[in-house]
Amino acid sequence: MFLMMLLLSALLFAFASGLTLPNLLSQSYAPFKATCPATPLVRPAIGLSTSEAQYISNRKVKADAGLASWLLKTNSTFGTANLPTVALTTSGGGYRSLLEGAGVIQGFDSRDSDVGTSGLLQGLTYQAGLSGGSWLLSSLAGNNYPTVSSLRDGLWKSAFQNSLLIPANLRTAAAYADVTVDIVAKQNAGFPPTLTDPWGRLLSYQLLYGPDGGVAKTLSGITAESSFTSYAIPYPIITCLGVKTNEGQCLPGPNATTYELTPYEFGSWDIGVSAFTQTRYLGTSLSNGSPSNTSCVENYDNLGYALGSSSSLFNTLCGSTINTADVSSSLNANLAAILLSAHQQSNRDQFAVYPNPFNNYARSSLVASQTELFLVDGGEALQNNPIFPLLQPSRGVDVIIVNDNSADSSDNFPNGTEILTTYVQATNNAGLTRMPFIPSVDTFISEGLDKRPTFFGCNDSSKITIVYLPNVNYTFPSNQPTAKLQYSASETEAMIANGVQIATKGGDTQWPTCLGCAIMMKTGEALPSTCSECFDEYCFQPN
Numbered sequence: 166m167f168l169m170m171l172l173l174s175a176l177l178f179a180f181a182s183g184l185t186l187p188n189l190l191s192q193s194y195a196p197f198k199a200t201c202p203a204t205p206l207v208r209p210a211i212g213l214s215t216s217e218a219q220y221i222s223n224r225k226v227k228a229d230a231g232l233a234s235w236l237l238k239t240n241s242t243f244g245t246a247n248l249p250t251v252a253l254t255t256s257g258g259g260y261r262s263l264l265e266g267a268g269v270i271q272g273f274d275s276r277d278s279d280v281g282t283s284g285l286l287q288g289l290t291y292q293a294g295l296s297g298g299s300w301l302l303s304s305l306a307g308n309n310y311p312t313v314s315s316l317r318d319g320l321w322k323s324a325f326q327n328s329l330l331i332p333a334n335l336r337t338a339a340a341y342a343d344v345t346v347d348i349v350a351k352q353n354a355g356f357p358p359t360l361t362d363p364w365g366r367l368l369s370y371q372l373l374y375g376p377d378g379g380v381a382k383t384l385s386g387i388t389a390e391s392s393f394t395s396y397a398i399p400y401p402i403i404t405c406l407g408v409k410t411n412e413g414q415c416l417p418g419p420n421a422t423t424y425e426l427t428p429y430e431f432g433s434w435d436i437g438v439s440a441f442t443q444t445r446y447l448g449t450s451l452s453n454g455s456p457s458n459t460s461c462v463e464n465y466d467n468l469g470y471a472l473g474s475s476s477s478l479f480n481t482l483c484g485s486t487i488n489t490a491d492v493s494s495s496l497n498a499n500l501a502a503i504l505l506s507a508h509q510q511s512n513r514d515q516f517a518v519y520p521n522p523f524n525n526y527a528r529s530s531l532v533a534s535q536t537e538l539f540l541v542d543g544g545e546a547l548q549n550n551p552i553f554p555l556l557q558p559s560r561g562v563d564v565i566i567v568n569d570n571s572a573d574s575s576d577n578f579p580n581g582t583e584i585l586t587t588y589v590q591a592t593n594n595a596g597l598t599r600m601p602f603i604p605s606v607d608t609f610i611s612e613g614l615d616k617r618p619t620f621f622g623c624n625d626s627s628k629i630t631i632v633y634l635p636n637v638n639y640t641f642p643s644n645q646p647t648a649k650l651q652y653s654a655s656e657t658e659a660m661i662a663n664g665v666q667i668a669t670k671g672g673d674t675q676w677p678t679c680l681g682c683a684i685m686m687k688t689g690e691a692l693p694s695t696c697s698e699c700f701d702e703y704c705f706q707p708n
Contacts, residue, residue: 194347194366194380194467195354196448201461206446207454209528210439212559216429221560223396224290225250232288236685239281239677244690249563250290251684252555253399255570256583257296257476257544258636259647260325262570264657265636266294266301267313268664269568277312281677282668291562292399293551295543297570297647299403299475304372306401306428307382307468310392317661322654324371330650332492332499340370341499343377345506352507356448356465360487361517363503365473373468384466385445387428402427404551405474405540407438407532408516415483415515417546419586420594422531423553424540426471431522434557435595437531442522453525465519474517480541484512496650516541544571548590549583556597556629564684565629568667570636570643573606574615577644579635581609601628602707614705618670620683623704632683639666679703 208214213221233245253273255266271277273286294302304316311319329335344366351358366378373379384403392398407422408414422435432441442451448465450457479497487501487510501510516539523529524536532538543551549571555562571579581603588603601622609615615635622628636643641663645652652660670676679699682692686700 193350193464194377195350196356196462196465197354198460199446199463201449201456202443202446204443205454206449206451206456206461207440207442207522207526210432210434210441214430214441217400217427220393220396220400220429221290224398224400227396228288228290228399231284231286232684235275235284235288236681238284239681240693240695242691242693243681243685244688244692247688247690248288249684249688250561251285251288251564251566252291252293252562253286253289253566253568254293254551254555255295255298255301255568256551256579257298257542257549257647258570258572259297259476260300260649260652261572261577261636261643261645261647261660262297263301263304264652264660265570265643265664265667266298266568267317268661268666269634269668270301270305270664271313271661272665272668274312277314278665280665280669280672281674282680285680286399289399291402291555291560293402293404293554294475295404295549295551296476298551298568299472299543300368300372302401302403303468303472306387306390306393306398307373307379309390310398313661317657320374321371322657325652325657326654328651329367329370330496332494332496335367335496335499336492340367340378341503343380345503347377347380348503348507356520357513357518358504358507359514359516359518360479360497360500360504361473361477362470363500364477364479365467365469365471367500368473368476369469372472378469380467380469382468383445383464384426384468384471385428385443386468393428400427402551402554403471403475404543404554405477405517406543406545407433408480408539408541410512410516410539411535415480417541419546419590421546423543423548424538425554426466426474431466431519434554438523438529440523440526440529447522448520449522450520451522451524451526453527462520470517474519474540475543477517477540478542478545479515480539480545482515484515486510513539544583547583547586550587552584552587552600552631553591553595553597556591556595556599558599562629563687564632566632566634568634568636572644572647577646578615578637580615581606584631584633585609599627599629601625601631604705604707612705618676618680618703620700620704623683623686623700623706626687630683630687632680634667637667637671639663639671675699 275284370378406417448462591597591600682696
């Protein structure tokens with residue numbers, strides 16, 4: 166009876182909003198059958214896909230023009246004939262990372278600020294996000310990449326202040342019924358939902374425009390946005406980690422497989438998977454790269470489910486059942502109650518589950534025997550910065566700007582733990598030799614690297630240059646708890662403003678030139694004479 170009331174409520178709300186039944190069905194959350202493409206659904210992880218390579222080729226032309234313009238504005242003596250491929254990453258850290266990362270992007274965006282670093286965003290070729298960083302990336306790319314100011318004033322300030330992640334707000338919102346309908350629809354389509362489904366749907370209400378919290382938006386649908394078709398934005402990459410549930414594990418190990426979710430492909434470069442499938446057809450039952458049935462599946466790549474997957478931490482319950490009686494104060498209880506409308510709780514519900522596109526695919530020996538993949542928050546194995554995808558030689562990235570908003574210390578600031586783990590795993594286990602040396606946490610703290618920008622890999626042309634931008638409280642206490650799920654409008658504005666200060670190093674007038682020096686140091690191009698002073702100040706020199 167309760168479910169029928171929820172369904173009726175959702176339908177009445179939709180009709181009152183002007184949606185006809187066909188329109189309502191077209192915006193369904195549920196995956197659906199579709200005609201399979203003529204192109205192969207699975208490919209080995211050898212080089213870039215044709216689609217990504219074409220996008221990057223066109224994006225690089227625009228990025229080079231944007232980068233050259235910013236460099237010359239910063240200092241007219243920069244040579245710009247040979248320009249590097251530059252990427253930006255935003256770490257996990259919930260809304261703290263979203264808001265600080267948003268400020269960094271605003272400080273880099275010539276459309277949205279007038280500071281020394283404004284224009285660098287237009288010079289980026291790749292952008293990666295993880296957990297809270299993936300919320301930011303999805304809110305930008307999923308809304309056709311507006312300015313941060315536009316999202317702040319048009320969506321975030323209201324959504325974060327009246328957050329549906331707060332039980333008292335959720336229980337009285339029409340979204341509760343709508344999300345329940347979405348979850349039941351996915352179940353009825355033959356794809357049992359998990360806790361990540363209502364989590365991702367509720368996050369979407371905070372991050373995406375459109376009816377029912379942007380329910381119609383998909384990850385592959387980003388390719389149809391005008392900002393993407395005009396190659397005006399960096400290529401977006403979201404990351405998650407795989408868990409070996411078939412071996413009884415609840416948590417990802419230190420060598421856990423890093424999965425990428427991009428507008429074109431889903432998969433991993435890591436040994437044991439080493440394959441990709443087309444994102445649009447995620448959910449299709451495949452065996453050895455071919456459809457098991459006569460049709461394929463679309464709409465499994467719901468954008469909310471993708472960003473929810475990158476921030477899915479329910480596996481930390483490790484088999485414990487959520488008490489649904491505590492709906493008045495527990496978000497998890499509400500998520501479980503919504504899921505209960507579809508099926509009874511099970512251990513499977515504690516993961517973001519994807520039908521395994523690499524089933525019986527010989528190259529993917531680690532997962533070839535599995536029918537499903539179990540993914541979790543990309544930062545669970547102490548790699549809270551999504552750097553791995555940008556170390557892949559096929560992508561040819563030269564410089565990575567790493568905005569680290571992790572809560573490593575007791576006061577919720579980064580201290581180098583996450584990027585150090587990435588260095589250790591990249592060099593010792595993943596064979597990603599382009600990762601530069603990262604010092605110990607003790608060195609980070611003793612030399613103050615956790616409180617200011619640092620350049621890593623300065624004197625080694627075989628390594629990528631990393632520009633490390635940690636969260637620092639320049640103008641506002643930006644070390645807010647990761648678990649904080651509600652921000653007032655003034656807090657949202659102040660957090661973003663502090664992020665602009667991270668981008669500009671507190672408005673340091675010399676910093677933009679020094680940042681340009683870091684980006685251009687290995688190109689062989691002419692550099693301003695002041696670059697030597699910049700390298701002395703910001704380059705980390707291993708003993």
